[in-house]
Amino acid sequence: MAAKKKIKLKDSGVIFNAEDHTYLLGDKFLSGITPVLQRQFFPTEFEGIPKHIVDAAAEYGTGVHASCEDFDANWICDGTQEVIDYISLCSEFNLTHEASEYTVTDGKDYASQIDKVYRVSDDTFDLGDIKTYGQMTQEKTEKARWQLSIYAMLFERQNRGAKVGRLFIIHLRNKQKKDGTFDHISEIIFVNRIPSEICEDLLATDLRGEQFINPYGIPEEYRSQEAIIRELIQTKAAIEEKLNGIKAKILKDMELKNVRTWATDTMRLTRKLPTQRSSFNLALFKTDHPEYDYDQYMRVSEVAGSLSIAV
Template sequence: MMQFKQSPVIFDEDSHSYQLDGKRLLGITGLIHSILGLGVYPDASEHVKDFIIPRAGSRGTAVHHAIQTYDQLGIKQTTQIVHTRYGCRERDNISYVDETWDVSSELEAYIRHLNGFKPLANELTVSDNVRYASQIDNVWQYEKTGGIWLVDTKTNNIKLYPLCGYYNANYFNSGEDALKEYLSWQLSIYAELFEAENPGLKVEGLACNWLKADADAFWVIERKPSELVLELLKTTYFFSDNGPVYFHPDQSVFGIGSTLPAEVKEQTPIVAPDVVDYFTSLLKTYKEAEAKLEEAKTALRAAMTEHKVKSFDFGSFSATIGADSVSTSFDTKTFKKDHPELYKKYASSKAKKGSFTIKLKDND
């Protein structure tokens, strides 16, 4: 039996989160959504986000569990119970339900797709051990060649799958094409991480088991160039109150903006929309807080002046009224014009880093 490296990354299935030595790592779904604009449901209502999508995800989890049980034990456990979370923390409507699913059709389709392959591993964790981690649904061996195939299982309704891609709302002609492009990036990332963690092993192929109760397909998926995948994995992120915010300095390397008219290209943002939204929210908060702070400072200074208090310690902060003074300034520009040689004699130069300014527009 072929052995693969066991990643030190810890995966928590309930929260679907990854940790390494106490540090949180992110999966790659948000990365692909945010930087490439693939697989994003932009028009989803709160009801769809809170209930319809989690319910579909619950059935998908049931399918994954049935496949893993079959691969590891040879048992067709077609009835699966999934502890499913509905709702949203921000809307304070979270609830948990134990959903029971019959996934016999999906499991039989999976077994048909497995013909000619040998299952080697399920839910294999791979990571760059710096920023990203993920679990490969299936690692198969092609019996004819002995080669390794990385296989993902999808249960999406492709009739409803978003056609957006690379920040173009109608980039694809069909949900199937859109899902395959998403899979191409997802599985290509898996391949890079798998090969990095298992030196000497090469991935021969990528594929997807698309499984629905009334339809199924086995797709061979194209692998993206390594240089593009590694560039995508350089994407940094930081955590905001609303979740992770991703940043890549040049999304054009992934083709974003290349299909836009010339007059629009210059306005194409170099960061994902959620980064723009995050900064806009911070700037608005800062502007409002700054105005309130100035108002409060004026009132506090007036109160301290009235009570003839120059300095006071309030516990969590202190306030001090400085003494009035007269400042003297030197007109460098005029002096340089009137006495250029003398100015040159006493002037010195040193490198200074350029400033960085973020300004909230008035209409925002």
């Protein structure tokens, strides 16, 4: 069997102007991927946030990107905690740098730069995106998932025979807070790839100037029930508050009269006496006795999935 040919990444031919963040292919300007996601899914992402805060966050993120790129390109560690953490993550997850700010395009309408490309084998690559948010909310994570999935599609299309392996967010942050402590974050967040045909449909829909229907978004069947769900939750909360008030009054009265049980024909009230509960602090015990093997004593049980609704 012939050995696999080592794939060399292809130059997109796109000229990126970092100052005004534009992509030029020949004499045609191409759209970036981020504006597509803003238009289609996250139009209010920065709504209500003062411009100076958005600008400061962007400046911080650009600095972290540049420092990490300097390390990958020149093996220079500038001593910042973010770069130290980046080096540690690369070692922990066995990331072999192949390219930074690698430009991909569909050759006609869209182009974008992938923060990090890591070589896995002769024909397989991992793609990473550096984020410096204070918190990777569900919305931010979902945006990065779409972003990386589209990158993967364009990457494989541009580099024939290449395969994309893992997609992940490189979450780095070390900003001082008002109280003098540091908001220190260093983690890799893996995301599941969205199929290329869905990504292609998104770009085609955006190109037509139409609104894309997100197959991962909440179905209209449930969206239309939002008002009744909210009303039921609020009613439940009001009922529980009223019931708890009645129970507290009954308990206090029973305690004053030293009564354990009251009953009617259809209801029984039983007062439970105060007590103490003891529990074993496994985490602390493990810290104090790391030499022990706990697996043989651990009992694993299945926990059913559940739904949480916040209104």
